[in-house]
Amino acid sequence: MSTSERNIFNPEMETIDSDGLRALHEERLLRQVKYVYDNSALYHEKFEQTDVHPDKIKTLDDIVKLPFTEKHELREAQQSSPPVGRHRACSEEDLSRVYSSSGTTGVPTYIGLTQHDIHNVHAEAIARVCWMGGVRPQSKVVNIPTAPFIADTFREGIERTGATNIPVGFNVDRCIAAYQYQGADALHATVSFWSYFLGELEKKGIDPKSLGLRTIIGGAEGGAKLVRKRIEESFGATAIEGMGMGEMSCVIWGECVEDRGNGMHYIAQGNVHVELIDPVTLESKTIREGAEGELVYSALHSQAMPLLRYRSRDNVRILTTDKCVCGRTGFRIEVLGRTDDMLTILGVNVYPLAIRDVVSTMKPAVSGAIEIQLEKPGPVVEPPLKLKVEVGKNPGDKDALKKKLEAAIREKLIFRANVELVDELPQYQYKTQLIKKLYE
Numbered sequence: 082m083s084t085s086e087r088n089i090f091n092p093e094m095e096t097i098d099s100d101g102l103r104a105l106h107e108e109r110l111l112r113q114v115k116y117v118y119d120n121s122a123l124y125h126e127k128f129e130q131t132d133v134h135p136d137k138i139k140t141l142d143d144i145v146k147l148p149f150t151e152k153h154e155l156r157e158a159q160q161s162s163p164p165v166g167r168h169r170a171c172s173e174e175d176l177s178r179v180y181s182s183s184g185t186t187g188v189p190t191y192i193g194l195t196q197h198d199i200h201n202v203h204a205e206a207i208a209r210v211c212w213m214g215g216v217r218p219q220s221k222v223v224n225i226p227t228a229p230f231i232a233d234t235f236r237e238g239i240e241r242t243g244a245t246n247i248p249v250g251f252n253v254d255r256c257i258a259a260y261q262y263q264g265a266d267a268l269h270a271t272v273s274f275w276s277y278f279l280g281e282l283e284k285k286g287i288d289p290k291s292l293g294l295r296t297i298i299g300g301a302e303g304g305a306k307l308v309r310k311r312i313e314e315s316f317g318a319t320a321i322e323g324m325g326m327g328e329m330s331c332v333i334w335g336e337c338v339e340d341r342g343n344g345m346h347y348i349a350q351g352n353v354h355v356e357l358i359d360p361v362t363l364e365s366k367t368i369r370e371g372a373e374g375e376l377v378y379s380a381l382h383s384q385a386m387p388l389l390r391y392r393s394r395d396n397v398r399i400l401t402t403d404k405c406v407c408g409r410t411g412f413r414i415e416v417l418g419r420t421d422d423m424l425t426i427l428g429v430n431v432y433p434l435a436i437r438d439v440v441s442t443m444k445p446a447v448s449g450a451i452e453i454q455l456e457k458p459g460p461v462v463e464p465p466l467k468l469k470v471e472v473g474k475n476p477g478d479k480d481a482l483k484k485k486l487e488a489a490i491r492e493k494l495i496f497r498a499n500v501e502l503v504d505e506l507p508q509y510q511y512k513t514q515l516i517k518k519l520y521e
């Protein structure tokens with residue numbers, strides 16, 4: 082089989098069976114634990130404080146003896162030992178790239194990478210997800226950074242597949258030109274950009290199908306399933322999304338084309354080990370169908386700043402651990418939401434994405450865009466929850482629509498909402514914000 086005919090970029094890793102994966106991760110974890118103990122001032126201290134010596138970590142199951150790592154520790158480690166922090170485990174000279182992590186306010190947290198980390202961890206995972214979405218050596222990929230500071234790493238991941246990378250920044254005209262004049266046939270961009278791009282084409286009177294776009298890869302915002310049908314039909318393409326975390330690997334999860342819409346595969350085998358925990362009690366949970374919890378990541382193969390048991394704050398549900406029709410063995414998840422975005426209404430945990438899903442069932446009367454109005458800091462919210470919902474092109478009787486939405490939320494999510502229908506919510510080119518804080 083030639084390279085471009087195979088449907089899996091790294092079959093050895095992506096189709097590995099559970100025994101093989103366990104053996105590989107055990108060997109790499111033991112080595113990584115010893116490495117950080119010897120080389121990272123932060124981990125050496127954390128191990129000493131919790132009385133964990135690498136000698137006590139003998140099997141993969143012993144990972145639960147290791148302390149968790151939290152985001153605030155990384156910020157503190159950086160402040161106390163600039164520029165990148167006390168968790169650096171390589172020499173400063175060996176740092177090849179430094180990027181800042183997303184989603185923080187104030188001073189960003191910086192993530193250092195060695196050449197090995199860039200090529201064998203981050204770019205490798207990006208290549209796996211791009212291939213999974215349909216990118217092949219003959220593809221020409223318009224690459225719109227999902228975050229500006231990781232653009233270089235995505236370039237390398239795309240090039241690693243053998244495809245041609247066409248960077249266009251955030252410029253829509255250049256994006257269109259790449260399809261019209263360079264024969265581009267693929268797109269890497271945030272899911273928000275997919276819809277934004279389609280809207281811009283409509284405004285310019287360009288038929289999306291005329292671009293010849295066949296393969297669309299998105300950064301996960303949990304939104305692909307809401308827009309996929311319209312995007313795929315409009316462009317005549319297939320669209321999948323991936324998800325990762327700058328601190329660990331730009332990509333850890335991705336949807337396959339063959340069974341898209343049924344969750345994201347775990348695709349960081351060999352590089353990132355995944356655990357599931359209860360975000361409140363912090364107890365480990367077994368990865369099996371139906372289990373829900375927060376993802377906890379451990380680096381297995383990193384040099385610059387390997388993190389162990391890093392709390393992602395991403396809460397997910399395991400959809401299946403069965404081998405997929407695409408041949409991959411990585412278990413599949415759906416994202417429920419961020420621990421930080423979780424709201425507690427009448428004692429029940431509610432994620433903004435779940436509210437958006439219920440609202441979206443009323444399409445096309447609504448567009449699917451929502452904005453939760455928070456008057457006080459969460460997570461506890463007194464009902465009724467104030468919710469702005471953007472109407473679609475033909476909303477019909479607005480009073481009736483408001484009542485239908487409120488009834489659907491009450492029935493499916495068991496709380497009262499006060500829905501305000503609006504003609505337009507802010508459109509986000511980069512990443513959609515579902516919560517509006519009114520108290521800041």
Ligand SMILES: [Zn+2]
Nearest residue numbers: 337340405407
């Ligand atoms: Zn699959």
